[in-house]
Amino acid sequence: MVPLKRVTAVDGYRAQVPCHLREDIQGNPPYLVLWFKEEDSDMPIYTFDARMRSTEDGRHRVAPFLQPRAHLSYLDGVPHLTFDPVRYTDEGLYRCRADYRRAPTSYFNVNLTIVIPPPQPTIREISGLQVGSTAGPVDEGSDLHLTCEVDGGKPMPRVTWWWENRLLNSSDESVSPGVVRSHLHLYNVERKHLMTSLTCQAANTNLTVPEYRSIKIEMNLPPLEVKVEGPKGFLSSGKAYDFQCRVIGSRPAAFIRWWKNGQSLSGPNYITTESDGNVTKSVLTLTVNREDHGKSLDCRAHNPKMSAVPDVHASAILHVTYPPAVNVRFGANLNPEWIKVGDDVYFECNVDANPKFHSLKWLHDGKELSHDPKMGVIVTESTLVIRGIQRRHAGKYECLAENSLGRSNSSPLSLQVQHAPECKPQQASIYGVAPYERINITCDVEANPDTVRFHWRFNSSSAQLTEFPAQDYWSAGTRSTLIYTPRTPMDFGTVVCWASNPVGNQQVPCTFHVVEAGHPDPVSNCSIQNQTDNTFYVECLPGFDGGLKQFFHMDVFDSDTMELKANRTTPIPRFTVKGLEEDLSLLVYVYASNARGKSPITSLEARTPRVMENKMDKEEGRGLTLALTPLVMLLAGGIGAIVLTTAIVLIFLVLRRRQRRSRSRSPQHKHTISEGKRNLNSDPPSDEKNPDIISNINPQGDGNEGSFSAVPLFKNEASASTGFPVSPAEWPLPPGELRTTQGEGLLYTDLTVPRRRSGRSPAQDHMLHHLYQQQQHPATSSPGSVFFAGPDYLQTFEASISKCSGIQLDHTESVV
Structure with a gap:
């Protein structure tokens, strides 16, 4: 009986079919080996022939269908027909014949079985769609149904499901020839199943590794926890702070929204989000303000794939200081x-x-x-x-x-305080006007509400109030304007303005005085300040404006040459002169003017020092200060005390001498030029301000001193038009005489003084002549100017000029 051996091989792998020899052939190897396949039993498929050669040099013949896959090899001294690779068609019964030199022929049968491995399984969802590398995503808590299918393999493979290394399901079914299926049902999928491996395995032999396909479970997971992190403590209003919201456990990344006190915040400019698969972060940059104090800052997160799952949120309370x-x-x-x-x-x-x-x-x-x-x-x-x-x-x-x-x-x-009308302060209260001159008197009141009604009255000298008709005035808001024209002296007086509004009537009326206009009064209290080598400043107090708007003028002359150095005109008596030369003696004339004329002149003296003198004075003073010592200071104090005592004694002697002289004089000497000078600078006793009147008249004068005489300068229209008398009869009285004349309601004054016994300087004569030339053109002069008349005009002018410039007269005193 021929021995039979069964050999199993896998299609595509190596297969070795043995040919077992006789046990008694050791040292007698076969010289001819023939392999036959059952179907081709008459023709060998592989021949080894060493009949004419040594075993090592034997000849090999292979059937064409086996080339080059088949060859003879020895394994443990046993010849094997090796197929590399073996094919499914190689399956069958093989017979081996071996001939020996000193032994009978032997036969050996081998049954070769070829296994066909199964293909890689296919995994499908319950919908029939093929699953790639992942299944899902599956919502947490839902079910997962999968089917693994294998089509092919010999013998029929076995299909199983594995989770990690644990068998889940080993049952399968054949649904058609060569097709095997296995179903997997996972119920209530949990978070632990996320990204775990499910493997479907197909195997039909132990000779090879089973075929399989693995997939991951993808899941949709809701957020587990939300945390809001931000700055600790109090926040400062107006500053920007970063708040971070951390959402843990959401898959895919959570959708995060910020809310402040129930109001949604949006805007990519201050919200950024990032995720690492398990933690989603959102950063909110928020500028807090006072309104945010005590409000809740909420972070709400949800999985956008799981709309049925409620949001998860966390809050923080804002504590803002401001x-x-x-x-x-x-x-x-x-x-x-x-x-x-x-x-x-x-x-x-x-x-x-x-x-x-x-x-x-x-x-x-x-x-x-x-x-x-x-x-x-x-x-x-x-x-x-x-x-x-x-x-x-x-x-x-x-x-x-x-x-x-x-x-x-x-x-x-x-x-706003509602009140009855009251007179507005700092409005014009005196109106200067000529007879038959029309003026507008403005009455301003302060009232709240400003719905005001006005009425005007005139208060005459007889203390009677006369109501003005409504057509004489017009009103707008809190202002009313009366159109008034005085015609007789009785029309000059007091005009009052009354107003009323819904709150009540004006308690104290606005009072306006209508006076006959005149020229302004002179300025007073003039002072020179801030003197330098080329600049000085003059400030005065204004006098009565004569009932009209006045302006102030200043003329500056060189006292030596009488050259005009500067002139200024301002609405207030404050003047600044710059750009003068150094070392000048100056005469400063200040006066006021209005539409009716000019005021008397107020004269001042000024001087611009030399620059070198200033510097030397400063340096000497500095050196003296440095040189002072306690001994020098004591010496200076003693000398000062002696000088002071001497001065007091001298003053006492001078005063005593003057008292004796005043007793020996006649009463007629009381009105001297000095007294005239003092009275000219004082206000007249009368309440009427008229610069055309020179008051304080001396009825008689001293023959040795200049005196005042009051005479009409103009006795007829011709005189008034030329500015000088037209006949000798109109000349002033001889020097030293004084006369007062009252005519046509006005009083005129004339001052005459004797000739100088000594000569004047050319500059002074030039100034006198210049003033005289001005008097010959009265048209350019304004009312209130002082005119001098007489053939001896130089003597007549001297009194006025001396008042302004300090020119010495023939007498021991100077009229200033």
């Missing part, structure tokens, strides 16, 4: 549109501050109000009460609060 925000309002039940004088007014101050304010103040027009019940001002922590309100209480009220972060003012709250 300086006070202040608001002022009127108290309740108070109508701010109808607050009258005498009412009580309440203010409330609302302060929003964190931390709480530690100081609160009330301001009225920028000035702090203090608690003063006697004055009707009551201040508490957040209220202000003003009892019996007056006009002065009108204005803007503010509340100022302060905490550790700063101070803030409220917006001003305007308080």
Whole structure:
């Protein structure tokens, strides 16, 4: 009986079919080996022939269908027909024949079985779709159904399901020839199943590794936890802070929204989101303000793939610090549109501050109000009460609060106090006008409300009030203008203006004085300030303007050459002169003018020092200061005391001598030029201001001294037109005489002085002649100018010129 051996091989792998020899052939190897396949039993498929050769040099013949896959090999001394690789068609019964040199032929049968491995399984979802590398995504808590299918393999493979290294399902079914399926059902999939491996395995032999396909379970997972992280402690208003929301456990990345006190916040400019698969982060950059204090900052997260799952959220409370925000309002039940004088007014101050304010103040027009019940001002922590309100209480009220972060003012709250009309201050009250000259008298009142009605009255010298008809004046708002024309002296007097509004009638009328216009009074109290080598400043007090608008003038002359150096005109008596030369003696003439004429001149003297003198004075003073020692100071003090004592004694002797001289003089010597000088600079006793009158007249003069005489300069129209007398009869009295003449309601004055016994300088003569030339053109002169007449005009001028320039006369005194 021929031995039979079964050999199993896998299609595509190596297969070795043995040919077992006789056990007694050791040392007698076969010289001819033939392999036959059962189907081709007559023709060998492989031949080894060593009949004419040595075993090592034997010849090998292979059937064409086996080339080059088949060859003879020895394994443990046993010849094997090796197929590499073996094919499914190689399966069958093989017979081996071996011939020996010294032994009979032997036969051996081998049954070769070829196994066809199964293909890689195919995994499908319940919908029939083929699954790639992952299954799902599957919502947490839902079910997963999968099918593994294997089509092919010999013998039929076995299909199983594995989870990691654990067998889940080993049952399968054959649905058609060569097709095997296995179903897997996972119920209530949990978070632990996320990205775990499910493997479908197909195996039909132990000779090879089973075929399999593995997939991962992808899942949709809701967020597990939300945390809001941000700066600790208090936040400062107006600053930007970063808040982070961390969402843990959401797959895919959670959708995060920020909410502040129930209001959604949006905008990619200040929200950024990132995820690492398990943690989703969102950063909110928020600029906080005072309104955010105490509000809740919420972070809400949900899985966008799981809409049925509610949001998960976390919150943080904002603690914001900020300086006070202040608001002022009127108290309740108070109508701010109808607050009258005498009412009580309440203010409330609302302060929003964190931390709480530690100081609160009330301001009225920028000035702090203090608690003063006697004055009707009551201040508490957040209220202000003003009892019996007056006009002065009108204005803007503010509340100022302060905490550790700063101070803030409220917006001003305007308080309007309703009151009856009152005369507006600082309006023109004197109107200078000539007879038959028309003027507009303006009456301005202050009233609240400003719906005002006016009426005008005239108060004559007989104390009778005469009402002006409505057509004589017109009104607009809080102003009324009266058109008035005085015709007789009785029309000059006082005009009053009355007004009324819904609150009441004006208690005190506005009073205006209509006077006959005249030229202005001279300036007074003039002083020179800030003198330098090329600049000085002059300031005076204005006099009465004569009822008309006045202007002020200053002329500056060189006192040696009488050259005009500067002239200025201003609406107020303040003058500045610059650009002068150094070392000049100057005469400064200041006077006022209006439409009626000029005022008398006020003269001053000024000097611009040398620059070198100033420097030397400063250097000498500096050197002297440095050289002072205690001994020198004592010596200087002693000398000063001696000089002071001597001066006192001399003053006493001079005064005593003058008293003796005044007793020996006649009473006629009382009105000298000095006294005239003093009286010229003083105001006249009469209330009427008229610069055409020179008062304080001396009836008689001293023959040795200059005196005043009052005579009419012009006795007829011809004289008035030329400015000088036309006949010798109109000349002034001889020098030394004084005469007063009252004519046509005006008093005129003339001053004559004797000739100088010594000669004048050419500059002084030039000045006198220049003034004389001006007198010959009265058309260029204005009312109120002083004119000198007479053939001896140089003597007549000297009194006036001396008053302005200090020119010495023939007498021992100078008229200044």
